[in-house]
Amino acid sequence: MVEIEIAAHAGACYGVERALAMARAAARDAEGPVRTLGPLIHNPLVVDELAREGVSVAQSVSTADAGTLILRTHGVVPRLVEQARAQGLHVLDATCPYVKRAHAAARRLVRQGFQLLVVGEAGHPEVEGILGAAGDGARVVSRLADLDGIDLAERIGVVVQTTQTIERLQQITDALLARAREVCVVNTICAATTDRQRAARALAEREDVMIVIGGKNSGNTRRLAEISAASCPKTHHIEDVAELESSWFYGARLVGITAGASTPAAHIDRAVAVIGGMCDSA
């Protein structure tokens, strides 16, 4: 009899569940077309489901002629919101509250006279959104070396892209402590990412097989697969239950499942059902 166990923290995070609910409610209630600015989340399966429910994808603000435009969980620069409203669109802001928290912290630190640094991936939409909230003068620090190109003030304020690691934040803060008089860090890392990684690591250590569910284009899901594979060689990253193969479970007694932050709970439930069926008939 195979035992299937789901990681303590797995699947859609609070912000993704919230954005999905907002999108589905808009599809039901809103007048005119309902579009998300770019795919709502990094999960092609879910994007297709939403399309069938009447939520399509606008690649840019200008291509959305009318109706409702939904902003994704990682937020956008204020300029795009103004542009959308100027086009007469109804803007539905599904930016995750944890991302908004970084915007608010950035604005506050700038108000308090700090030079603002955003620890994160240069060019990432979430980081662009934080820079947008912070205004001119804010700079991105992706790696320690980036500090050398910045004329550091005496008083430095730091906020962090939600998916960054605490180690990266500590490394950059240490360097700032040696170069500035005052360093004020608002740690806006979202625990969801680290919780899922810790839970995947713990589960993979005791499982015969690990199944990681989520978009192949989802960075955090790929990271979960790497972490699982490090201690459970039989790790498979799938986007769709159709990819599951019974041979993966031959001789297996413990099967672990985890999923990225863009994978709805329903997808996990489906995988449990399919794997259960495969193992029973094995």
Next chain:
Amino acid sequence: MVEIEIAAHAGACYGVERALAMARAAARDAEGPVRTLGPLIHNPLVVDELAREGVSVAQSVSTADAGTLILRTHGVVPRLVEQARAQGLHVLDATCPYVKRAHAAARRLVRQGFQLLVVGEAGHPEVEGILGAAGDGARVVSRLADLDGIDLAERIGVVVQTTQTIERLQQITDALLARAREVCVVNTICAATTDRQRAARALAEREDVMIVIGGKNSGNTRRLAEISAASCPKTHHIEDVAELESSWFYGARLVGITAGASTPAAHIDRAVAVIGGMCDSA
């Protein structure tokens, strides 16, 4: 011909020079007895010099019956200042401005609603002074383990005893970043200590003999001697030029000199003269 070189940063720091000048001015100008609350600096030679100039040592506020009471460079708790004034003493505050900066930063962070932590040696007068400025609720963190005994708030403010190392500050800040939402660090470490250590290390690497001048009871001078000895085995820590021995300089071509933060420039000049004389007559 022996070459004598003084370290790039050596001898009395800004705060000590300032306190000495204030004490000597008071001895000249003040009415009534002039006392320092405890030895003005960790250098018995200097304390004797001051005594000959009319500046004696009061071991406590209560033992100072009248006249002027001078507060040392590392500052005191506000309660002692009030007590001295209540006794009718004229209080001359020679607290180093860099120490006062830590007091001001502590008060500001408390005003801004941060829980205040002081990184430093529990019980050290300077740390007591900062705690006094910060008021109730402020706690001392000497080692990482101390954090476990503190009920950490979401928002933590940190100031540092001037003589702490940047490595200690970074270590404790890293731990706080993983446990609190916002960490605001005002780095009140005084560069004088690190500058002297760096200069001693650089000098000792190329000298045949190193002479380190300063109180045997002075922590920072002992630290300089340790650093020098690490790369120049012939390192001698002296308090008084009378301790110099010509045999130390036999065969030496390069003689380096450094001195702790409580050693007046005059003491360095005297050592240079005596060593020069010894080497000429060798």
